[in-house]
Amino acid sequence: MSKGSNNNPSRRQFLSGAAVAGAGIAVAGAARAGDPLITEVQQWARGLGEGVDATPYGLPIRFETDVVRRNVPWLTADPISSINFTPIHALDGTITPQGCAFERHHSGAIELSKDDYRLMINGLVDTPLVFTYADLERFPRQTHVYFCECAANTGMEWAGAQLNGAQFTHGMIHNMEYTGIPLRTLLEEAGFDTSAKWVYVEGADASSNGRSIPMEKALDDVLVAFKANGEALRKEHGYPVRLVVPGWEGNMWVKWLRRIEVADAPVESREETSKYTDTLANGVSRKWTWVMDAKSIITSPSPQAPIRHGHGPLVITGLAWSGRGAISRVDISKDGGKTWETARLAKPGEKMALTRFYLDTTWNGEEMLLQARAMDETGYVQPTKAQLREVRGENSIYHNNCIQTWWVQSNGEAENVEVS
Numbered sequence: 424m425s426k427g428s429n430n431n432p433s434r435r436q437f438l439s440g441a442a443v444a445g446a447g448i449a450v451a452g453a454a455r456a457g458d459p460l461i462t463e464v465q466q467w468a469r470g471l472g473e474g475v476d477a478t479p480y481g482l483p484i485r486f487e488t489d490v491v492r493r494n495v496p497w498l499t500a501d502p503i504s505s506i507n508f509t510p511i512h513a514l515d516g517t518i519t520p521q522g523c524a525f526e527r528h529h530s531g532a533i534e535l536s537k538d539d540y541r542l543m544i545n546g547l548v549d550t551p552l553v554f555t556y557a558d559l560e561r562f563p564r565q566t567h568v569y570f571c572e573c574a575a576n577t578g579m580e581w582a583g584a585q586l587n588g589a590q591f592t593h594g595m596i597h598n599m600e601y602t603g604i605p606l607r608t609l610l611e612e613a614g615f616d617t618s619a620k621w622v623y624v625e626g627a628d629a630s631s632n633g634r635s636i637p638m639e640k641a642l643d644d645v646l647v648a649f650k651a652n653g654e655a656l657r658k659e660h661g662y663p664v665r666l667v668v669p670g671w672e673g674n675m676w677v678k679w680l681r682r683i684e685v686a687d688a689p690v691e692s693r694e695e696t697s698k699y700t701d702t703l704a705n706g707v708s709r710k711w712t713w714v715m716d717a718k719s720i721i722t723s724p725s726p727q728a729p730i731r732h733g734h735g736p737l738v739i740t741g742l743a744w745s746g747r748g749a750i751s752r753v754d755i756s757k758d759g760g761k762t763w764e765t766a767r768l769a770k771p772g773e774k775m776a777l778t779r780f781y782l783d784t785t786w787n788g789e790e791m792l793l794q795a796r797a798m799d800e801t802g803y804v805q806p807t808k809a810q811l812r813e814v815r816g817e818n819s820i821y822h823n824n825c826i827q828t829w830w831v832q833s834n835g836e837a838e839n840v841e842v843s
């Protein structure tokens with residue numbers, strides 16, 4: 424594996440880089456006479472704006488109406504048991520606003536009030552318990568940022584480049600700040616003995632989406648969460664209470680959480696046998712593939728975010744994450760993986776949370792085969808498509824974490840292409 428050059432984009436380098444690009448190629452236009460947006464009093468300065476009572480709960484301004492979740496109708500038979508995608512190509516930073524965070528339902532998003540909410544813990548416990556929402560609010564809380572990625576994210580790309588946009592190839596992911604109670608606290612409240620090796624968690628919706636989770640994980644960092652990004656969970660993300668299973672596949676993040684059964688064996692439910700297993704080239708299926716391996720994606724430029732400005736300074740940016748811990752480094756290639764430069768992390772990687780990266784570079788209209796490659800604190804390096812296929816074959820849907828390529832053309836348009 425080639426080593427990334429140590430690119431440290433100080434402000435000074437950035438400015439000299441822009442200067443080298445040549446006279447007339449500056450980021451800001453020279454002040455010119457006669458721009459009416461500068462010389463004339465505009466309509467928004469002639470009158471008054473809206474009062475503080477106009478918008479009790481704000482939505483994005485109308486110029487941003489394209490920053491929305493989108494679904495792909497042919498992917499599923501109907502929109503009830505289906506998925507939509509986060510517009511990651513249009514976001515920056517790391518926190519996903521709830522209003523555009525992807526949704527995955529097996530039997531639709533249900534409406535369940537706090538008053539009607541009950542959470543049962545039963546099975547191999549000293550005392551079976553039922554918590555109301557008000558009960559949950561009385562336990563000591565924690566707040567953490569975590570990504571939630573559906574195991575099927577990028578699943579359509581196994582055989583070849585298919586969907587034209589980061590939103591569609593990598594948008595089954597969101598990253599929020601959750602507030603909740605450690606599952607450990609509630610399990611200890613009920614009391615359990617050493618024969619308890621698993622918990623089976625299920626939701627209140629018709630699908631129930633039941634999953635078995637090993638006790639070790641349940642006692643480690645799993646949260647019973649009721650807030651996301653500071654406010655109540657949205658209906659579509661499991662209001663009023665969902666499970667947060669850091670670093671593990673989205674399917675285990677049970678929404679509308681209604682029951683936790685402590686058991687000595689896994690249930691082997693539909694969601695962990697016929698679904699969410701990975702069929703290898705020889706036809707054998709892997710199961711219990713819970714952790715989401717390190718992965719990254721360039722969000723801009725990308726097919727839905729082409730380069731619209733001229734030659735000169737270009738910001739390449741994207742997201743990296745790992746279910747095994749913090750992202751330690753992200754490299755970017757402009758030539759389909761032949762040479763690499765190390766990107767700048769917006770801030771040090773955080774465990775099981777999205778990390779934003781930037782490469783502040785210069786573009787003079789040359790074609791690029793743009794790739795990002797993530798590394799995590801365990802030393803794991805995100806594989807190429809060929810490396811992943813060698814191990815996994817082409818029968819899989821889930822857990823596709825291979826390096827993605829965007830072909831950026833001289834006109835700035837970008838396309839999903841396969842470089843394996």
Ligand SMILES: Nc1nc2c(c(=O)[nH]1)N[C@H]1C(S)=C(S)[C@@H](COP(=O)(O)O)O[C@H]1N2
Binds near residue numbers: 574
């Ligand atoms: N109760 C319930 N929980 C569920 C699901 C569901 O259909 N019902 N879908 C699961 C799947 S497959 C994923 S990827 C995540 C998606 O969470 P989100 O809709 O908040 O994005 O929720 C999981 N939890």
Ligand SMILES: [Mo]
Binds near residue numbers: 527574674
């Ligand atoms: Mo999922």
